[in-house]
Amino acid sequence: MAAMKKSDEPAAERPAKAFSSEVATGSRKENASKQESGAPFRSHRNGTGPRAADRIRASAAELFYREGIRAVGVDEVVDRAGVTKPSLYRSFASKDDLAAAYMRDYEANFWENFEKPGGKSYADPREHVLAYIKVLSARAVATGYRGCGLTNATVEYPARDNPARQVAEAHKKLFRKRLRELAALMGARHPAMLGDALLLLIEGIYVTGQQSEEGPAQSALTVARLLIDAGVAKP
Amino acid sequence: MAAMKKSDEPAAERPAKAFSSEVATGSRKENASKQESGAPFRSHRNGTGPRAADRIRASAAELFYREGIRAVGVDEVVDRAGVTKPSLYRSFASKDDLAAAYMRDYEANFWENFEKPGGKSYADPREHVLAYIKVLSARAVATGYRGCGLTNATVEYPARDNPARQVAEAHKKLFRKRLRELAALMGARHPAMLGDALLLLIEGIYVTGQQSEEGPAQSALTVARLLIDAGVAKP
DNA sequence: TGACAATGTTACTGACCGGTACGTATACAC
DNA sequence: GTGTATACGTACCGGTCAGTAACATTGTCA
CATH class of the missing domain: 1.10.10.60 (Homeodomain-like)
Structure with missing residues (x-):
């Protein structure tokens, strides 16, 4: 079984x-x-x-x-x-x-794609995240893009006890944690919030990228910069 | 037929x-x-x-x-x-x-829900969008939330010629336009970009809201305020 | 009262779907 | 070489799925 x-x-x-x-x-x-x-x-x-x-x-x-x-x-x-x-x-x-x-x-x-966006490692967490979003949003506006397979699975299988969904759910939990971690490394005033903001943005890219070409993912990199800069600025 | x-x-x-x-x-x-x-x-x-x-x-x-x-x-x-x-x-x-x-x-x-979030009309576009996101993110962290039916359909049906998908795609195009319009009414320096930022955020709420309770949608309202304030501020 | 519109009842089709019983070919041990 | 384990294929099963045909029943309205 x-x-x-x-x-x-x-x-x-x-x-x-x-x-x-x-x-x-x-x-x-x-x-x-x-x-x-x-x-x-x-x-x-x-x-x-x-x-x-x-x-x-x-x-x-x-x-x-x-x-x-x-x-x-x-x-x-x-x-x-x-x-x-x-x-x-x-x-x-x-x-x-x-x-x-x-x-x-x-x-x-x-995780390979996320930790080494474009095949490169990044010491600076800010550059790291921005590089991932840059690569991602480029892919997201290309023809035939189908988003994140893990995200899509949670849409296809709403039942909590589905095995595929369970893997996806666990991953998303981990991903959220990782983004908060990176936000903390950036020196964010509220790392949890900046991490969540980035997660919402990234999931937005995943899902809008498969709705149409020329979608809002075009603006994602600029938005990410804005979010990070606002989140790490001195008050 | x-x-x-x-x-x-x-x-x-x-x-x-x-x-x-x-x-x-x-x-x-x-x-x-x-x-x-x-x-x-x-x-x-x-x-x-x-x-x-x-x-x-x-x-x-x-x-x-x-x-x-x-x-x-x-x-x-x-x-x-x-x-x-x-x-x-x-x-x-x-x-x-x-x-x-x-x-x-x-x-x-x-559209009913979007144009009158919480049953109320809003003259101020900023308050309008924020009210929608407030209502939405509250629902998104509740148990059993399943996101946006239209978004979900584009995930379930990747083929462009699917009738349900076509309705959903057309809607998303319209929604993007409406958000850009509202961004313009807010006095955004780059209405297209602020509109896209809000769209990415909202779609992020839809999709993460069905991945888990206690998800990043909690932070969405704050993020939305930040985006809007940054987008309409004087340079 | 009679025609019509809307619905129910029953039974069916062919395709597909996930899953399996069982036979067969190859590789290796001795 | 023969035995045995392993990796694979052939052929099939029962169920479910979208969709249909033919006919019966009821209420509405002229």
Whole structure:
């Protein structure tokens, strides 16, 4: 029932380029053709190419992110992964369990993106946060942006006991804490409030970014600067 | 195919107390019991109680808002409405069409709530926006809050051609325009930017409000004041 | 009273969905 | 080589879903 295999491969936060899966030896390229028939995945585990479970994770990551979890059936996931349904249910107890694994992978990837926005580390917390928001808001106004997978999951699954939602909820709690921490490091007069302000702004970017291109995310960086400057200024 | 009956009864924005439907003569009370069997709705249109289509709208509004559109089947909608499936399909071409109607109803209700927050009109645009955010953020930290139905629909339906999404997208465009307008009336130096800042904040409230109670929405009113004051101040 | 509009009743369809029973191929141990 | 564990596929199941067909029933209004 509660199998819960451990995550070792982060899911995609950016829409395209989802497949990665550097777990197994091989490094087969997998361009996003709806149903690759050329170069069929050699079955029965012969050393080249990722295992079924990893292919499923990658397939689920891409499909769940782009179309939503509820909208995607397990058949579509396994088809895209080039495996069969029993392979899915050997590694995951249920679709809900797969969705939870997707959430964990997504979260791991999120923290990479957040802690090193644009691939760079930042010593200054202010520059750190602004860099993240800059990268984020650029992505958010691009075509096909679908927001934060974790946020979207809380919208798709309002029930508290849903496994995917639980991962997402826990993450959001952590994220809030981290932002407050960074606000404190900035020297904010009210770190909790500045952290919350930044969180509201960031979640606003996530969600408006998928409502339309040319959305309000354009203004986000300026707003973030304003919030931070107002929050750390001497009274 | 594209029937699209006109809306005349707004959907609920607050979670509880969804049924209203003042269209027909009667005003039967409808407390939210999962499957009211007492006082069965007198069928065949006898003058008391709302028509089938209205009951369906009300039922859909409550269920779609609380559980999400995809999560609710048409059977559940008609069961709760106390009508039968053919009645649904006599008034709505498809579930998608019903969802679009739900969106239109929701939007009508939204504008009422937005233009008269707490039931009051405001001459001062600053007080107007702040009043809305005050009412909103209070609701957003309450148990069972589910955010904005229109926003949620854009998350549930990423495909641009989905009828419900189209209503939601159009609404968000209008809402952005309205906020920029109010920002201009406040005397903002950059009305477009202040409007966007407020939009990002409000959408942030919607979405974080359903992630947890005690969320960052607590700080929203203070943040809004800060944004407005910074945006209208003399340079 | 009779036509009509609105609704209910029953039963059905075909597609899809999550999930599984069971057989099969490969790799490795000995 | 044979045994065994592992990784995978084939084929299927029962349930649910959106949507429909055909007909019965009731109230309204002319």
